[in-house]
Amino acid sequence: MESNGLxxxxxxxxxxxxxxxxxxxxxxxxxxxxxxxIKVGDFVALxxxxxxxxxxxxxxxxxxxxPSRGRVLLYGEDNREHPVAHLARTxxxxxxxxxxxxxxxxxxxxxxxxxxxxxxxxxxxxxxTEQALEYFDLTAYADHQPAILGFGLRRKVSIxxxxxxRTDVLILDEPTAGLDxxxxxxxxxxxxxxxxxxxxxxxxxxxxxxVAEYAPRCLVLRDGNILADDxxxxxxxxxxxxxxxxxxxxxxxRLARRLEPFNPGRNILTVAEFLEGYxxxxxxxx
Amino acid sequence: xxxxxDLYLKRQSWLHRVDPRVKLLFVxxxxxxxxxIKNVFFMSAALLLVHVIHWSAKMPRGKFLFxxxxxxxxxxxxxTLWVLFYPTGPPILEIWVIRITxxxxxxxxxxxxxxxxxxxxxxxxxxxxxxxxVVRSLVxxxxxxxxxxxxxxxxxxxxxxxxxxxxxxxxxxxxGLNISQGKGFxxxxxxxxIFVAMVISAMRASDQLANALxxxxxxxxxxxxxxxxxxxxxxxxxxYTVFILGVTFLILYMNLRLGFGKHPINLI
Ligand SMILES: Nc1ncnc2c1ncn2[C@@H]1O[C@H](COP(=O)(O)OP(=O)(O)OP(=O)(O)O)[C@@H](O)[C@H]1O
Ligand SMILES: [Mg+2]
Numbered sequence: 297m298e299s300n301g302l303x304x305x306x307x308x309x310x311x312x313x314x315x316x317x318x319x320x321x322x323x324x325x326x327x328x329x330x331x332x333x334i335k336v337g338d339f340v341a342l343x344x345x346x347x348x349x350x351x352x353x354x355x356x357x358x359x360x361x362x363p364s365r366g367r368v369l370l371y372g373e374d375n376r377e378h379p380v381a382h383l384a385r386t387x388x389x390x391x392x393x394x395x396x397x398x399x400x401x402x403x404x405x406x407x408x409x410x411x412x413x414x415x416x417x418x419x420x421x422x423x424x425t426e427q428a429l430e431y432f433d434l435t436a437y438a439d440h441q442p443a444i445l446g447f448g449l450r451r452k453v454s455i456x457x458x459x460x461x462r463t464d465v466l467i468l469d470e471p472t473a474g475l476d477x478x479x480x481x482x483x484x485x486x487x488x489x490x491x492x493x494x495x496x497x498x499x500x501x502x503x504x505x506x507v508a509e510y511a512p513r514c515l516v517l518r519d520g521n522i523l524a525d526d527x528x529x530x531x532x533x534x535x536x537x538x539x540x541x542x543x544x545x546x547x548x549x550r551l552a553r554r555l556e557p558f559n560p561g562r563n564i565l566t567v568a569e570f571l572e573g574y575x576x577x578x579x580x581x582x
Numbered sequence: 583x584x585x586x587x588d589l590y591l592k593r594q595s596w597l598h599r600v601d602p603r604v605k606l607l608f609v610x611x612x613x614x615x616x617x618x619i620k621n622v623f624f625m626s627a628a629l630l631l632v633h634v635i636h637w638s639a640k641m642p643r644g645k646f647l648f649x650x651x652x653x654x655x656x657x658x659x660x661x662t663l664w665v666l667f668y669p670t671g672p673p674i675l676e677i678w679v680i681r682i683t684x685x686x687x688x689x690x691x692x693x694x695x696x697x698x699x700x701x702x703x704x705x706x707x708x709x710x711x712x713x714x715x716v717v718r719s720l721v722x723x724x725x726x727x728x729x730x731x732x733x734x735x736x737x738x739x740x741x742x743x744x745x746x747x748x749x750x751x752x753x754x755x756x757x758g759l760n761i762s763q764g765k766g767f768x769x770x771x772x773x774x775x776i777f778v779a780m781v782i783s784a785m786r787a788s789d790q791l792a793n794a795l796x797x798x799x800x801x802x803x804x805x806x807x808x809x810x811x812x813x814x815x816x817x818x819x820x821x822y823t824v825f826i827l828g829v830t831f832l833i834l835y836m837n838l839r840l841g842f843g844k845h846p847i848n849l850i
Contacts, residue, residue, distance in 0.1 A: 322644055360752050380752075381760040389756040395786060396746075397753040399778035409775065413758030443782045457757065 303464065304371060306337035310465060310496050311357055315366035318352060326352050328520040329366070336464070339497045341507040341528065344517035345542055350500045351392065353517065354467050357498070358387035370465075385414045388463035392470050394447075394454035403445075403453055404429065404438045410461040428460035431486065448479050455483070465496045472503060484510050505546045508532060508565040516541060533563050589708040589737065597639035597710045601819040602719035604826070605707045611830040612703045616696050618834065619843035622688045625695035632702040639710055649705055653698050660697065661690035688846035713738055718813050735791070743784065750779045 304310070311334040318327040326349050334340055342350045355361040356368045359380045368375045370386060388410075391397060400406035407428050411421045429435045432452045437445060442453045455471060468487070472480040480503075488510060491497045499511055507514060507528055514528040518541040524531050531538070535545055535553070545553075552564035555574060562573045592598075597605075616628065636646065664686065671685035711719075713734040720730035754775045755761060761772060836842035842850055 355752070358756055360756060379760070379762075380755040381758050384756055384758040387756075389753075391749070391753045391756070393749070395779070395783050396750045397757065397779060398782065399754075399775045409759075410757040413760070461757065 304336045306335075306494050308336045308371075309369075310334050310336045310338070310371065312369040312372075313353075313356065313366065314369075316353075316356065316363050316368060317365035318356065318361060319364050325364075326520050327356075327363075330520070330522055331366075332515065332522060332525060334496060334498070336496055337491070337494050338513060339491045339511050340499070340513045340515055341511035342498060342500045342515050342517065343502070343504070343507060343543060344523075348517040348541070349520045350517055351469055354389070354469060354498060354500060357465070357467060358389050359383040360389075381413065384410075384461070384463070386463055387465040387467065388458040388461050390455050390458050390466070390468045390471055392473070394450040395443075397454055397457065398442045398450060401441060402439050403434055403442045406442045406453055407434075407457045407460050410457055414461060424460045424462065428456040431459070432456040448475055451475060451479075452483075459486075459490075463495075465498065466490060467498045467500070469500045470502065471499070472501065472506065480506070504543065505548075508546050508549065516543070529563055529565055532565060589705070589741065590712045591642070591645070591709050592712075593640045593710070595639040595710070597635065597706065599816075600710075600822060601813055601815050602711045602715045603722060603813070603815075604819050604822045605711060606719055606723075607823060608826055609703055609707050611826050613700055615830060615833050616700055616703075618837055620689075620692055620846055621843040621849055622691045622695065622846055623849060624843045625692050625699060629695055629699045629702070632699055632706060635706055636702065636709075639706065641709060645705075645709065649701060653701055657694035657698050661694040664690040664693055685846060692846055708737060715813060722813065739787075742787075743780070746783055746787075747776065747780060750783065751776050754779070 311332075313330050313332050316327055316330040317325055319325045330353060342354065344350055352361065356363060356375065357370070359375045359378060362376055370383065375383060398406060400409060404425055408421050408425045411424050416424070426435075429438050432455065434449070434452060434456055437449060437453075442450060445453065451471070451474070455468070458466065466487075471487075472483060475483065484506060487497060487499070497511075499506070501507060511528055514524070514526065514531045515522060516524040516531065516538070523541055524534070524537060532545055532549055535550075538545065544550075546565075548567050548570050549564060552562065552570055552573070556562065559573055562569075564570050564573055612628075616625070619625070633646075665682060666680060668689070669681040669683045669686045670689075671683045673681045673683050675682040708716075716737070717727070717730040717734045720733065721727050751761060759772070759775055761776070833842070837844065840850060
């Protein structure tokens with residue numbers, strides 16, 4: 297990707313929540329005193345059971361929800377002071393369901409919608425739109441109606457539409473749900489590329505393989521509280537902690553754990569690491 | 583409002599126990615009366631009465647507020663338009679081209695009260711009757727099952743669409759759509775991305791629903807439906823029916839013969 301125009305240095309404070317409480321009207325508290333820091337350039341996975349509050353928390357980052365108590369700072373400024381349309385310049389949010397945003401007559405217009413909203417020059421809008429189409433292999437569908445594309449393509453359109461806004465922060469709410477393995481990995485490669493150019497990524501997912509493979513940092517939510525916030529490797533070492541919130545490690549991690557007596561001291565997260573550590577196991581067992 | 587919850591609220595109250603057909607009769611009769619009567623005092627009394635009914639049926643305060651919040655803008659708009667554009671009788675206030683009269687105030691009040699009261703009456707029915715009961719009452723009244731189910735599904739989807747509206751509006755705002763910009767036509771244009779996405783989602787949902795119903799053999803021919811919970815008239819329900827019919831005929835008779843409630847201010 298060309299110039300990303302990031303306004304902040306990697307490592308600066310990006311998002312900061314202090315004692316964040318939230319309840320939907322008349323309901324019980326969904327977030328119960330969450331405090332966290334996310335730095336520019338972080339790649340954080342937000343995990344936890346259904347209903348643990350992941351989406352609710354993420355919606356505070358771009359101001360869709362406002363804290364009942366406590367506060368959320370974006371680059372040091374209180375989120376409450378800006379409308380969502382303004383925060384959307386900085387924080388991009390890809391929703392769980394692509395159909396909640398697709399409305400345009402063509403894929404091209406759908407993607408141009410966001411950049412136009414943030415007040416870019418028309419030439420810039422077009423340039424970004426074409427680039428996003430190309431980046432997500434959607435050029436062939438540019439003049440198609442996005443609403444009647446297949447699910448995988450609609451998903452891509454919805455992500456490309458947010459990508460074209462080139463926000464510093466990108467929140468993806470279960471972007472790979474319902475995608476096949478190939479599409480999932482192609483998508484993740486693109487997200488990793490964005491991360492390399494200094495974008496801050498917040499990934500909500502139930503797929504622990506993706507977390508293990510791509511997200512260096514992991515935030516575990518349980519029942520509106522942060523159960524753990526650490527390096528993914530560190531968190532995956534604590535299988536008991538994860539089991540407490542009904543998260544099961546990827547098979548490869550569990551297998552590696554069982555095989556540890558043969559190759560102690562290894563804390564394996566991915567297939568690649570497994571092959572590296574146990575590739576010659578068969579020979580050694582002989 | 584939580585996503586996907588329907589209007590029905592499970593409670594133990596006398597109104598919940600009333601046979602759904604009686605409630606349907608009540609809704610029909612009251613709407614007829616409310617359309618015939620044009621008197622502001624009668625309307626106020628009717629509105630007060632439905633509130634008492636709601637309250638005795640243990641409606642939570644949040645629901646009252648919700649209905650009021652939804653209706654008030656519409657009611658105020660309609661009555662204001664009436665007062666401004668249909669002044670009749672001697673004026674009590676004249677500013678430039680605007681003439682305000684006691685009569686038009688009363689008529690505006692009747693319109694606002696009528697809409698609000700009708701809405702509360704319909705809500706009283708829907709809040710105390712679950713969908714299966716709604717369908718069954720219609721079927722017992724010889725409405726084809728398919729029609730009854732269609733109505734029940736339509737009711738079932740109101741809150742779903744509300745939730746859908748919320749999520750779509752959030753998704754578009756997250757892409758920088760400013761939904762509070764402009765007035766009138768410009769405002770409507772700003773909301774287009776939300777409306778269009780809603781129509782698309784709604785069509786997709788109805789398509790899936792139709793498939794799901796068929797996949798579970800809905801509408802298979804030559805099948806006599808049985809019901810898990812059948813509904814029965816209790817003696818009390820007969821009493822309610824007689825009472826509702828009696829009061830309705832009385833009011834209509836007084837209206838036709840004695841001119842009861844024909845004038846916006848004077849009762850007779
Ligand atoms: N609009 C809403 N109104 C009321 N309650 C809500 C609303 N949205 C979510 N909730 C409730 O808040 C809690 C947290 O929901 P949230 O969607 O944040 O969970 P999640 O971790 O994203 O779950 P999932 O993995 O299923 O997406 C749940 O108990 C849910 O029922
Ligand atoms: Mg969620």
